[in-house]
Amino acid sequence: MTYHFRHMPANKFGIIDTGKANEMAAKIIEDFGLPIHPAMKVKDLSIAYQQMVEIMKAYSRENLKVICFDAPTASLSDSEIEMLFKIIVKLKAEGKIIIYVSHRMDEIQRITDKVAIFKDGHYVDTVKTGVVPEDEMIRMMVGRDLGDIYKDLDRDKEIGDVLLEVKNVSSDYVKENSFVLHKGEVLGFSGLVGAGRTELMRAIIGADAMRTGEVFLEGKSILNRSPHEAMEHGIVLVPEDRKMQGILANLSVSDNINISLLDQNSDKLGFVSREKEAKAAEEGIRNFKIKTPSPDKKIVELSGGNQQKCIVARWISTNPKVLILDEPTKGIDVGAKSEFCQMICQFAKQGLGVILISSELPEVIGLSDRIIVMKSLKIVGEVDGAEATESKLLSLGMIGEVREA
Amino acid sequence: MNTEKKFRIHISGDKLVLLAANVAVFILFTALNKNFLTVANMINILIAASLVGLVAVGHTYLIIAGQNDLSPGSLAAFSGVLAALLVSKGIPFFAAVLLTIMCGVLVGAFNAFMVNKIRLEAFIATLVTQSIIRGFAFIICGGKPVSVSDKTFVALGKARVFYVPVAVWIMIICIVIFGIILAKTKFGRSIYAIGGNQDAARLAGLNPQRIITICYTMMGVPCSIGGIIFAARMNSGQPSANVNLEFDAITAVILGGVSFVGGVGDMGGTVLGIILIQAFNTGLIMVNVPTFWHYVARGGLLLFALTSDYMRKQKREKDLLAASMKNL
Secondary structure, eight states, X not given: OOSOSSOOOBXXXXXXXXXXXXXXXXXXXXXXXXXXXXXXXXXXXXXXXXXXXXXXXHXXXXXXXXXXXXXXXXXOOHHHHHHHHHHHHHXXXXXXXXXXXXXXXXXXHHXXXXXXXXXXXXXXXXXXXXXXXXXXXXXXXXXXXXXXXXTTOOOXXXXXXXXXXXXXXXXXXXXXXXXXXXXXXXXXXXXXXXXXXXXXXXXXXXXXXXEEEEEEETTEEEOOSSHHHHHHHTEEEEOSOIIIIXXXXXXXXXXXXXXXXXXXXXXXXXXXXXXXXXXXXXXXXXXXXXXXXXXXXXXXXXOHXXXXXXXXXXXXXXXXXXEEEESTTTXXXXXXXXXXXXHHHHHHHTTOEEEEEOSXXXXXXXXXSEEEEEETTXXXXXXXXXXXXXXXXXXXXXXXXXXXX | OXXXXXOXXXXXXXXXXXXXXXXXXXXXXXXXXXXXXXXXHHHHHHHHHHHHHHHHHHHHHHHHTTOOXXXXXXXXXXXXXXHHHHHHTTOOHHHXXXXXXXXXXXXXXXXXXXXXXXOOOHHHHHHHHHHHHHHHHHHHHTTSOEEOOOHHHHHHHHOEETTEEHHHHHHHHHHHHHHHHHHHBHHHHHHHHHHHOHHHHHHTTOOHHHHHHHHHHHHHHHHHHHHHHHHHHHTEEOTTOOTTXXXXXXXHHHHTTOOTTSSOOOHHHHHHHHHHHHHHHXXXXXXXXXXXXXXXXXXXXXXXXXXHHHHHHHHHHHHHHHHHHHHO
């Protein structure tokens, strides 16, 4: 019973006529030319076929006029994409209207007739596919001034020795990748959402099991089997999803700052010193200008920016060598954002190696000494911070190569 | 350093409500039976509470950590039988107790294994143990209760120190030790952290699996001790004893303000919960409520506990929303 949720042939008692339903399904499947049996369970199909079933479900509606595909190829292989495109061509030939949402330039070039371009939640323009070149489209998607907050940053360009070397590291979620990070350097990671940046960092800190590769810190090979071991080696991560992975929502500001300091704050018997905790909390609140009425306030009662500062305070108090920030300014206001940028510069100045994952191009360009670009779970290129432009990073992240306009 | 010390007594609104509920139950049953509020009866309540109390102490850890345990009733019965059996075979009392507690710890470790490694839901995993251990309680004694004649063993159930039975003292000691660990130590903090959000706690450098394992193995200790004390009071280890023990313990813990979603609660609340549920159970007997209705009443009490837990959670979320709106 692969599809037909709403249009089941049923008799007047509401009993479904299974034979007839399968017959109807079989006809549509034949139209689409797919090797699926109507009685198969959807969960036993591959992701691509599941998606096809989803399309057929839409197709089975009698009054179908418009189908919207929202980034449909995200989880499909090349041959499966071909299959999808064949179906889209078929639907188009039948006179259906297709809306195809995607950030993949090659797909847009192939399948669309017209492209509507959006930027930062605003409509920019509609252009004819093939008439306007790719670079031009990318420029339309970018076309804005770098914000002032990146202009007057105290960037001290003294970059030290190699601090962290990542060699052929992969996990179940990311392919083999290598890069180096120097002392006092801000290393940007750019790329589209889902390019594997977060997954690479998770493999490095041991949040996901490393499948291949090796990590060297200050020349010594280290193995992080858990975030705890990474922390002991001095590599820490401020995660992207602040609500689900960063803050401990049931605990106070003080507890959230001190959670990674439990070892330092407690004696041999495991008793936690309240004085040490109060001191660390007070330091964190002062150094990072966390706006909270008291350290005992629940962290969730703070604004997003202040919650994020607590997480940064948590990690900085462990005296790390490498600080990984995953989308640190996502969902926080402009004021706090500017504070964060200054903070990041400060960390680099103090000799930390900072890895900055950011999907905000002005941010990554404004702050980074070097920028690594990832696409489809692989590092595809590296751009010097001074020479980086938004279109360079975008074309690397989308096409995998630099095409200068 | 600032040497000025502040003495603050933390009594939250929830605790006051709980205290009021306790007072209400005591007043109600005293009104219905004037023998309820007597020293002798209070001691009775404490003795009866000692077993539930011990188990509830372990449940406090587990539920705050976002776990649960349905095996304590079986484990207590098994422990009572095992200790009685070992002593009857000539093994010295304290050695028998130690061996029994070690078995309890192993059972806890098995629960932790199922939760951590086979990734079973705590409820289902410990339901498995509940059945298996109940089975072994019958198997090791061939289904017949094992009588206890060892003097020390019997004394454990009868002896009093400062008018208070030894069983009650043991419960109090357990509550104090577990309470201090929960409130003051690194391990205690970790329990709250993983109960709130395991993923975030792991990324913050904690080891949730290890903490869960310790919680389950620690749970084995009070369950075994409780079972041994119960056997001492009954003068025999009975394989069919302590059915539904976990039910009362979980009710006590939830009544005490430990949230079913994890990460919230403390030992003080559990103590109030234990007193409340035992006063309630004893009261039902004293005002001659027919036995079959006790089950209905207990179910009602658990429903009440869960509903108030749910309402507290709603309130926390509402307060939060209000607070975050202010921040916008």
